[in-house]
Amino acid sequence: xxxxxxxxxxxxxxxxxxxxxxxxxxxxxxxxxxxxxxxxxxxxxxxxxxxxxxxxxxxxxxxxxxxxxxxxxxxxxxxxxxxxxxxxxxxxxxxxxxxxxxxxxxxxxxxxxxxxxxxxxxxxxxxxxxxxxxxxxxxxxxxxxxxxxxxxxxxxxxxxxxxxxxxxxxxxxxxxxxxxxxxxxxxxxxxxxxxxxxxxxxxxxxxxxxxxxxxxxxxxxxxxxxxxxxxxxxxxxxxxxxxxxxxxxxxxxxxxxxxxxxxxxxxxxxxxxxxxxxxxxxxxxxxxxx
Amino acid sequence: xxxxxxxxxxxxxxxxxxxxxxxxxxxxxxxxxxxxxxxxxxxxxxxxxxxxxxxxxxxxxxxxxxxxxxxxxxxxxxxxxxxxxxxxxxxxxxxxxxxxxxxxxxxxxxxxxx
Amino acid sequence: xxxxxxxxxxxxxxxxxxxxxxxxxxxxxxxxxxxxxxxxxxxxxxxxxxxxxxxxxxxxxxxxxxxxxxxxxxxxxxxxxxxxxxxxxxxxxxxxxxxxxxxxxxxxxxxxxxxxxxxxxxxxxxxxxxxxxxxxxxxxxxxxxxxxxxxxxxxxxxxxxxxxxxxxxxxxxxxxxxxxxxxxxxxxxxxxxxxxxxxxxxxxxxxxxxxxxxxxxxxxxxxxxxxxxxxxxxxxxxxxxxxxxxxxxxxxxxxxxxxxxxxxxxxxxxxxxxxxxxxxxxxxxxxxxxxxxxxxxxxxxxxxxxxxxxxxxxxxxxxxxxxxxxxxxxxxxxxxxxxxxxxxxxxxxxxxxxxxxxxxxxxxxxxxxxxxxxxxxxxxxxxxxxxxxxxxxxxxxxxxxxxxxxxxxxxxxxxxxxxxxxxxxxxxxxxxxxxxxxxxxxxxxxxxxxxxxxxxxxxxx
Numbered sequence: 119x120x121x122x123x124x125x126x127x128x129x130x131x132x133x134x135x136x137x138x139x140x141x142x143x144x145x146x147x148x149x150x151x152x153x154x155x156x157x158x159x160x161x162x163x164x165x166x167x168x169x170x171x172x173x174x175x176x177x178x179x180x181x182x183x184x185x186x187x188x189x190x191x192x193x194x195x196x197x198x199x200x201x202x203x204x205x206x207x208x209x210x211x212x213x214x215x216x217x218x219x220x221x222x223x224x225x226x227x228x229x230x231x232x233x234x235x236x237x238x239x240x241x242x243x244x245x246x247x248x249x250x251x252x253x254x255x256x257x258x259x260x261x262x263x264x265x266x267x268x269x270x271x272x273x274x275x276x277x278x279x280x281x282x283x284x285x286x287x288x289x290x291x292x293x294x295x296x297x298x299x300x301x302x303x304x305x306x307x308x309x310x311x312x313x314x315x316x317x318x319x320x321x322x323x324x325x326x327x328x329x330x331x332x333x334x335x336x337x338x339x340x341x342x343x344x345x346x347x348x349x350x351x352x353x354x355x356x357x358x359x360x361x362x363x364x365x366x367x368x369x370x371x372x373x374x375x376x377x378x379x380x381x382x383x384x385x386x387x388x389x390x391x392x393x394x395x396x397x398x399x400x401x402x403x404x405x406x407x408x
Numbered sequence: 409x410x411x412x413x414x415x416x417x418x419x420x421x422x423x424x425x426x427x428x429x430x431x432x433x434x435x436x437x438x439x440x441x442x443x444x445x446x447x448x449x450x451x452x453x454x455x456x457x458x459x460x461x462x463x464x465x466x467x468x469x470x471x472x473x474x475x476x477x478x479x480x481x482x483x484x485x486x487x488x489x490x491x492x493x494x495x496x497x498x499x500x501x502x503x504x505x506x507x508x509x510x511x512x513x514x515x516x517x518x519x520x521x522x
Numbered sequence: 523x524x525x526x527x528x529x530x531x532x533x534x535x536x537x538x539x540x541x542x543x544x545x546x547x548x549x550x551x552x553x554x555x556x557x558x559x560x561x562x563x564x565x566x567x568x569x570x571x572x573x574x575x576x577x578x579x580x581x582x583x584x585x586x587x588x589x590x591x592x593x594x595x596x597x598x599x600x601x602x603x604x605x606x607x608x609x610x611x612x613x614x615x616x617x618x619x620x621x622x623x624x625x626x627x628x629x630x631x632x633x634x635x636x637x638x639x640x641x642x643x644x645x646x647x648x649x650x651x652x653x654x655x656x657x658x659x660x661x662x663x664x665x666x667x668x669x670x671x672x673x674x675x676x677x678x679x680x681x682x683x684x685x686x687x688x689x690x691x692x693x694x695x696x697x698x699x700x701x702x703x704x705x706x707x708x709x710x711x712x713x714x715x716x717x718x719x720x721x722x723x724x725x726x727x728x729x730x731x732x733x734x735x736x737x738x739x740x741x742x743x744x745x746x747x748x749x750x751x752x753x754x755x756x757x758x759x760x761x762x763x764x765x766x767x768x769x770x771x772x773x774x775x776x777x778x779x780x781x782x783x784x785x786x787x788x789x790x791x792x793x794x795x796x797x798x799x800x801x802x803x804x805x806x807x808x809x810x811x812x813x814x815x816x817x818x819x820x821x822x823x824x825x826x827x828x829x830x831x832x833x834x835x836x837x838x839x840x841x842x843x844x845x846x847x848x849x850x851x852x853x854x855x856x857x858x859x860x861x862x863x864x865x866x867x868x869x870x871x872x873x874x875x876x877x878x879x880x881x882x883x884x885x886x887x888x889x890x891x892x893x894x895x896x897x898x899x900x901x902x903x904x905x906x907x908x909x910x911x912x913x914x915x916x917x918x919x920x921x922x923x924x925x926x927x928x929x930x931x932x933x934x935x936x937x938x939x940x941x942x943x944x945x946x947x948x949x950x951x952x953x954x955x956x957x958x959x960x961x962x963x964x965x966x967x968x969x970x971x972x973x974x975x976x977x978x979x980x981x982x983x
Contacts, residue, residue: 146617146910147610147917154907156622157629161899164633165888168640175644239647239876245869247647247876270878272644273885282644369622429966436959445951452955455962462969469973482970489963496956 143369152368159368163361169274170354173347176272176282180347183241184340186234187289187333190300193224193231194330197304200224201323204311211314218311225304229254229261232290232300242286244268251286252301261301263287274350280343289336292328300329425468426477429458433484440495592930593723594737597730599927601788604731606920608793612680613801613913619669620906629902631665632816634658636888639881642868646878652830652863659820659838663856666813670853673806680798681772685765687791688775691732692763695755698725698746703758706743734788748785752777772798801912805905806853812893812901813856814849819892820884827867827880835867835880836860 146153203209204217233250234241243251243265251265267287271279292298303325310318432454439448462468619627638658642651701722708715722744729735729746735754738745746755754761754777765773766781774783775791783799786792817839824835840859860866869877888898895901 144623145621146906147614147913148910150907150910150914153620153622153910154903157620157627157906158899158903160622160630161633164630164637168637171637172640172644175641179645237645237648239645243876244874245877246874248874266874268874268877270643270646270876271882272878273640273882279882433966440952445955448952448959449955452959452962455966456958459962459965459969474973478970478973482967482974485963485966485970489960489967492956492959492963495952 140371141369142371149369156365156368159361159365163358163365165276166354166358166361170351170358172272173274173351173354176274176280177344177347179236179241179282180340180344182234182236183284184337184344186231186241187337187340190228190231190333191330191337193227194300194326194333197221197224197307197326198323198330201307201319201326204307205316205319205323207316214311214314214319218308221304221308221311225301225308228300228304232286240265241283242289244283244285244287245270252290260305261299263291263299274347275354278350280346281339284336284339289333290329292332293335298325298329300326300333303329425458425462426474426481429455429481430477430484432458433481433488437488437491440491593726596927596930597727598734598788599923599930600727600730601734601792603920603923603927604790605734605788605793605796606916606923608790609797609801610913610916610920612676612683612794612797613909613916616672616676616802616805617909617913619672620902620909622906626661626665626668627902628662628665628669628812629899629906631658631661632898632902635662636885639885642866643878643881643885646868646881647830647876649863652866652868654863655866656858656860656863659860660858662816663839663858666809666853666856670806670809670813673802673809674854677772677798677802677806680794680802683794684773684775684791684798687732687789687794688763688765688773691729691789691791692760694725694729694732695746695760695763698722698729698744699755699758699760701725702743702755706757709743730789732789733786733791748777748782749787750785752780752782752785770803801909805909807849808895808905808908809853810849810851812853812895812898812905814852815893816898816901817852817856819887819890823880823884823887824867826871826883828869828871828873828877829867830864830875832875834871836865838866 143149143152143156200217200221204214209217229252232242232252235250239247240249240251241247243249245268246265249264251263252261253264254261263286265286267285269281269283269285272282273279287296290300303322307319307322307326310322432451436448436451436455439445439451468474618624620629621627622629624630635655635658638651638655642648642655645651701718705715705718705722708718726737734749735746736749736751738747743757744755745753745757747753754763761778764776766776768774768783774781775786775795776782783795786795821837821839824838827835829835837859840857868881869875870879873879891897891900893901895904
């Protein structure tokens with residue numbers, strides 16, 4: 119009878135633990151399969167949390183790139199306007215020099231913008247983010263790209279990765295002509311204005327306009343990637359909810375299940391003797407039963 | 409239990425009456441010894457029945473050989489009496505021991521059998 | 523002849539009844555003595571005297587009622603129950619480090635390690651994030667070490683218990699042998715040996731709780747052997763149970779000069795051995811393989827890339843080196859070999875400083891079958907299941923055999939044991955009969971006395 123009492127006590131202890139922890143499964147032996155599934159769900163959950171964190175980090179840097187390029191676009195639009203103005207034939211050379219000076223200022227600002235950094239790393243350098251991607255030759259003033267054309271990818275979902283950057287060579291250069299950059303276009307405009315060559319001014323203004331188009335096209339990457347990340351975060355939130363719900367079904371205390379467990383315990387108490395009795399075949403029963 | 413062999417030569421007053429009485433007393437003794445209360449009670453009933461029968465027919469005393477048989481019965485009866493007194497005393501002693509040990513007498517006891 | 527014979531019968535009966543009463547008293551007094559079996563008085567006809575008259579009843583040797591088949595079943599169930607409950611309690615400390623709520627388990631630290639790699643992949647040049655990866659790697663190493671340590675401790679505890687239980691069993695074997703000898707001697711002399719039988723029964727049950735064994739009865743009395751026939755007790759001789767250290771540094775069990783360790787499959791000793799040599803030893807091997815393979819996979823990716831200063835990556839974990847070393851002991855010695863986050867090879871070999879493509883490779887390990895158990899998560903999950911399942915099954919068996927034992931013991935009580943209720947009930951019944959009996963005695967006396975007083979002449983034949 120003592121054994122039965124122990125068993126009943128154990129069953130009561132389990133019920134008490136369920137109530138206090140809210141969990142049916144408090145250790146692997148309570149339900150090994152549930153625990154095995156639980157640790158895998160925990161991994162999934164941690165991964166989803168990290169995808170969300172990755173998305174947040176990327177959104178910040180992408181927004182920075184996006185707003186930087188918005189400033190670039192504004193500057194280029196001004197440069198185009200200046201170019202049109204300079205080509206209208208009503209300006210004297212003094213006026214043209216004045217316009218050229220403003221374009222020159224734009225070019226300086228453009229260099230700064232192209233060398234924008236975020237958290238100490240250059241945004242438009244490809245993956246060579248430790249070095250400013252656009253370098254001005256101290257003698258000639260020519261601005262060349264010293265970054266690379268690589269993109270990093272970051273995982274933001276199961277099997278879902280996004281590119282995190284656009285190399286400067288894909289933004290500030292003409293798509294079909296890498297040697298023609300925003301900077302060369304602006305420089306052409308400055309030179310044409312300073313020389314008062316009207317057709318040259320028009321041609322240069324056209325190059326600047328083409329560069330503007332290239333930047334506009336490239337900028338889409340940033341906005342659309344941020345949109346993709348935002349949409350994805352909704353999905354991640356849903357996935358997190360699904361995981362949490364499933365984890366509850368695995369390990370949470372549930373009165374219906376607890377009642378079924380208690381009933382099963384009763385059944386165990388009626389196990390028959392023959393199931394585990396082990397009687398050695400060699401025993402000569404007759405010698406034992408007097 | 410078999411009756412003592414000596415009775416075979418004694419013609420009974422009533423055929424088998426005193427013989428049966430001897431038998432019943434012997435059986436009562438054996439039942440006490442074997443702790444068989446059912447057999448004990450049955451033996452007492454038989455004794456009772458025979459006595460009632462004998463009391464109704466006093467002429468049995470006039471049968472030849474009755475005195476000898478009666479003496480046998482009386483002697484066995486006295487042994488039985490001594491045994492019974494011993495048993496009564498012992499029974500009451502054990503009951504006292506049990507009660508002193510806190511064991512409640514089994515009027516409504518419940519215990520588990522496998 | 524005549525009255526003398528009857529008196530003889532009566533006196534014998536009186537003696538028999540006294541002895542019966544003594545037996546009942548003894549039964550009641552011994553109700554709680556382990557191994558005590560109710561004795562009954564077996565009555566049989568005494569040998570007749572010369573004249574052929576019955577001399578009444580005599581008391582044969584008091585026999586114990588003993589259902590030995592029941593005893594064997596109880597001992598088998600006892601051995602099984604103790605084995606299972608011992609395995610469960612021995613393994614219990616180990617499962618705590620595998621619970622999903624366990625802080626800094628291998629599983630959760632590996633998850634955090636991959637999270638740190640993911641975070642770094644968003645900004646590979648960030649020093650704080652690189653340092654974070656090293657910290658996370660250190661936590662993984664700590665988790666492996668502490669888990670291996672818990673397993674080792676459990677093994678050592680079980681080993682100590684093996685030594686204690688061996689000594690205990692050894693003592694019981696000697697007592698069994700001695701009792702066996704006394705029984706055989708008494709039987710050969712035709713003497714009663716009931717209390718020795720009780721003692722033997724009790725010792726055998728105690729032994730079952732510690733070690734499983736087989737029994738054979740023969741001309742020397744009882745023979746006990748291991749499951750594969752190695753003798754433990756033969757007649758009045760017990761084989762000495764001793765311990766010797768094996769190659770793993772744990773204690774094996776010897777009987778006489780024979781290693782019987784693998785034959786012990788029941789009782790607490792069987793439980794500690796099973797826990798130590800099967801469950802925990804397997805767990806230790808699997809942990810070592812897990813740590814070794816995980817470290818090796820990470821190191822292989824690390825050495826395929828370039829670190830923050832453009833140098834080829836070196837092994838992140840130590841041990842093992844990527845191409846050498848064995849798995850044994852890996853879990854207890856794994857540590858982080860790098861000293862600075864700048865050594866993490868985030869970039870592909872020859873890649874630019876901001877390149878994260880080697881990190882991508884390292885992250886991908888999380889979903890690759892890099893260990894025998896599959897992905898790192900699957901490997902940990904398998905270990906969680908196996909330890910939880912071993913304990914769960916042991917618990918189930920312990921409970922089931924415990925209940926069976928209860929049923930068997932109740933059967934034993936009804937067969938062998940003394941029921942106070944039954945004894946007391948008998949006494950009450952007799953009490954009620956006495957008055958009636960006494961009345962009849964008196965009646966008979968009067969009836970017979972009337973005959974004798976009347977002076978009927980006895981013909982004398």
